[in-house]
Amino acid sequence: MTRVYLDNNATTIVDPKVYDVMSPFFCQMYGNPNSLHSFGSETHPALRTAMNQLYKGLNASDDDDIIVTSCATESNNWVLKAVYFDKILNGDKNHIIISEVEHPAIYSTCKWLETLGVKVTYLPVNHDGIVEAHTVKDFITDKTALVSIMWANNETGAIFPIKEIAQICKEKNVLFHTDGVQAVGKIKVDVQDVEVDFLSFSAHKFHGPKGVGGLYIKNSQELSALLHGGEHMGGRRSGTLNVAGIVGMGLAMELANDAIEYENKEVRRLRDKLEDALLQIPKTFVVTSRDKRTPNTMLISIKGVEGEAMLWDLNKAGIAASTGSACASEDLEANPVLMAVGADKELAHTAIRLSLSRFTTEDEIDYTIDVFKKAVIRLREISGSYAE
Amino acid sequence: MTRVYLDNNATTIVDPKVYDVMSPFFCQMYGNPNSLHSFGSETHPALRTAMNQLYKGLNASDDDDIIVTSCATESNNWVLKAVYFDKILNGDKNHIIISEVEHPAIYSTCKWLETLGVKVTYLPVNHDGIVEAHTVKDFITDKTALVSIMWANNETGAIFPIKEIAQICKEKNVLFHTDGVQAVGKIKVDVQDVEVDFLSFSAHKFHGPKGVGGLYIKNSQELSALLHGGEHMGGRRSGTLNVAGIVGMGLAMELANDAIEYENKEVRRLRDKLEDALLQIPKTFVVTSRDKRTPNTMLISIKGVEGEAMLWDLNKAGIAASTGSACASEDLEANPVLMAVGADKELAHTAIRLSLSRFTTEDEIDYTIDVFKKAVIRLREISGSYAE
Numbered sequence: 001m002t003r004v005y006l007d008n009n010a011t012t013i014v015d016p017k018v019y020d021v022m023s024p025f026f027c028q029m030y031g032n033p034n035s036l037h038s039f040g041s042e043t044h045p046a047l048r049t050a051m052n053q054l055y056k057g058l059n060a061s062d063d064d065d066i067i068v069t070s071c072a073t074e075s076n077n078w079v080l081k082a083v084y085f086d087k088i089l090n091g092d093k094n095h096i097i098i099s100e101v102e103h104p105a106i107y108s109t110c111k112w113l114e115t116l117g118v119k120v121t122y123l124p125v126n127h128d129g130i131v132e133a134h135t136v137k138d139f140i141t142d143k144t145a146l147v148s149i150m151w152a153n154n155e156t157g158a159i160f161p162i163k164e165i166a167q168i169c170k171e172k173n174v175l176f177h178t179d180g181v182q183a184v185g186k187i188k189v190d191v192q193d194v195e196v197d198f199l200s201f202s203a204h205k206f207h208g209p210k211g212v213g214g215l216y217i218k219n220s221q222e223l224s225a226l227l228h229g230g231e232h233m234g235g236r237r238s239g240t241l242n243v244a245g246i247v248g249m250g251l252a253m254e255l256a257n258d259a260i261e262y263e264n265k266e267v268r269r270l271r272d273k274l275e276d277a278l279l280q281i282p283k284t285f286v287v288t289s290r291d292k293r294t295p296n297t298m299l300i301s302i303k304g305v306e307g308e309a310m311l312w313d314l315n316k317a318g319i320a321a322s323t324g325s326a327c328a329s330e331d332l333e334a335n336p337v338l339m340a341v342g343a344d345k346e347l348a349h350t351a352i353r354l355s356l357s358r359f360t361t362e363d364e365i366d367y368t369i370d371v372f373k374k375a376v377i378r379l380r381e382i383s384g385s386y387a388e
Numbered sequence: 389m390t391r392v393y394l395d396n397n398a399t400t401i402v403d404p405k406v407y408d409v410m411s412p413f414f415c416q417m418y419g420n421p422n423s424l425h426s427f428g429s430e431t432h433p434a435l436r437t438a439m440n441q442l443y444k445g446l447n448a449s450d451d452d453d454i455i456v457t458s459c460a461t462e463s464n465n466w467v468l469k470a471v472y473f474d475k476i477l478n479g480d481k482n483h484i485i486i487s488e489v490e491h492p493a494i495y496s497t498c499k500w501l502e503t504l505g506v507k508v509t510y511l512p513v514n515h516d517g518i519v520e521a522h523t524v525k526d527f528i529t530d531k532t533a534l535v536s537i538m539w540a541n542n543e544t545g546a547i548f549p550i551k552e553i554a555q556i557c558k559e560k561n562v563l564f565h566t567d568g569v570q571a572v573g574k575i576k577v578d579v580q581d582v583e584v585d586f587l588s589f590s591a592h593k594f595h596g597p598k599g600v601g602g603l604y605i606k607n608s609q610e611l612s613a614l615l616h617g618g619e620h621m622g623g624r625r626s627g628t629l630n631v632a633g634i635v636g637m638g639l640a641m642e643l644a645n646d647a648i649e650y651e652n653k654e655v656r657r658l659r660d661k662l663e664d665a666l667l668q669i670p671k672t673f674v675v676t677s678r679d680k681r682t683p684n685t686m687l688i689s690i691k692g693v694e695g696e697a698m699l700w701d702l703n704k705a706g707i708a709a710s711t712g713s714a715c716a717s718e719d720l721e722a723n724p725v726l727m728a729v730g731a732d733k734e735l736a737h738t739a740i741r742l743s744l745s746r747f748t749t750e751d752e753i754d755y756t757i758d759v760f761k762k763a764v765i766r767l768r769e770i771s772g773s774y775a776e
Contacts, residue, residue, distance in 0.1 A: 010423050014414040026402040037708040070458030073617045073627035105617035211599050211630030229461045229493035239461035242599030320425040
């Protein structure tokens, strides 16, 4: 049976080269890197290589820290909660700014911080699904401890003006964190060019393994630990090092960076081909201008076609898509990003996200176009809510 | 070259059967389990199997929760910090009791909680390296929010009277957490027999992969999240599920439980053989009575032989041992557990931990006895601090 995976914003296939480099660290080189004997030290060269690949991938400097975590959810929780302890509970600030379309790892953490008395501003997005830089500027006060705005949105692929927002935060002397999960590996992420204080990323979004991610920390600045303990990672993040995961993430970062041009030419071409074809279906629209999106993503609304019904038809034909964030895909509420960009409630129930990767082939796109069009015709025929 | 791994309390080889069951979840069944399509749902049977293996392994009931985390350090941090938020910051308690030989993931977290105003009692251990149950009872007050005492010590293998401590906490209506990292897979851990509220464990200590662990929660009782976000694990621990890690940890738990009798007979026999032989060396002693230890562990002091020098000689002969917790093994301070059981400072610098596993062979033990004895002779000859 034909199977086409177009849900790469939820997770990605592990690149077979990444799997190969991880494999020896389960049953052969299984030592604890913190041990003094050869079973420990024989893991060090691969770990050093991996850390170098991460530094090079983000263009981090030797003065910066990149700390390995278990996922971007941990990285995001870490920054927000550390800023709470460092700047709010033990400081004179009380305010955090995020966008209203942040990933739940940011959004839910802020909802919880509100129960502790933190003031949180949820900035609205414009019709392109992004927060404009001047909006951030307008809401920063002398009580603002942190701004956290995603680099690219998981559902629409919308790329936020992170360079401008970083510049504003620097001028205002406010810490700036960006959830880079949907940007790293898809577009150029250069922390020398874009001066963020903190950046979260996750290996499994760029063809690395699940269960490992990281946090970039500019100038190795202080940040209370989220995981206290045995002084791993220079005392910044405790827990026995996940050697296989780190080694895999390092190579995945290198391979993703090597493929950035391919991603922005070939993956984009395939995405655009798919998008052009699907937009020929009457009464469809795609959120966010094409040039303002990551090259692999489209979120399309099809009037009169319930998103879940569409997913089901695609799935029967072996095509994996999503109605939005995988984190919330088991709940059938209206798509919050579509609501945020001003779509009406009906449209917000008709969104399908298709996200490609460098493993997506032209044949898969042709097949998807064919299946998608037939599914829309079928579903509109049986739909009560659509009349042409 | 002969290589003998006797540092199984630091980390363990991944059982090849565990590696085999993990392998398909990198490049074949790589979907996000939260996705609605077949790439997601095809991971569910293996995840269900793994969760059943974890429940069965601990003899947890359907009313209990077992939440997968990234490691026991996360589980330990989670319990302590959640209790801080739930019972101290937002409650009327202010006190936590731990032992003075807890793992750094507990100890350092408590040191940090003290900076937030929490009162922490660090209970002393007796000459066998354990906290006695009546000591716990003596220190519980009506302000005590949590008692956290390890099930077995990482350095000595000393098994704590967890059943009695759990009973005392239940009577006093105080939450009880145990760091079960060094117990699970080595001795019987049955949460019906020993009624703890929370129990932390880590896959890589029982021949599972690094980067995955868990927290058992009795009666699924409430506990603020450490990682907020996308409502994974019933909203208790967010972050994309580490499918390979979970599947591996499940089988590792089952295999470890299947091997519990072997561990307590054969591994114990090999450990005792090694211990008997090494204790023939004059002026040596082993901490904690043999019947009060996990079957795989011995911590031996050799008068006049610096622990690090001994490690180095063993390592040159291909034998991996430790001077204590791997988490602190890069620092050359006196062994804190030895200090706690009342050893003098010189002895505390001469401790070598040897920890076996079900993969340890009789030949390896014979080889180790031979190498160890020769190393002691050599090092005592060049040592200024030892005169027979």
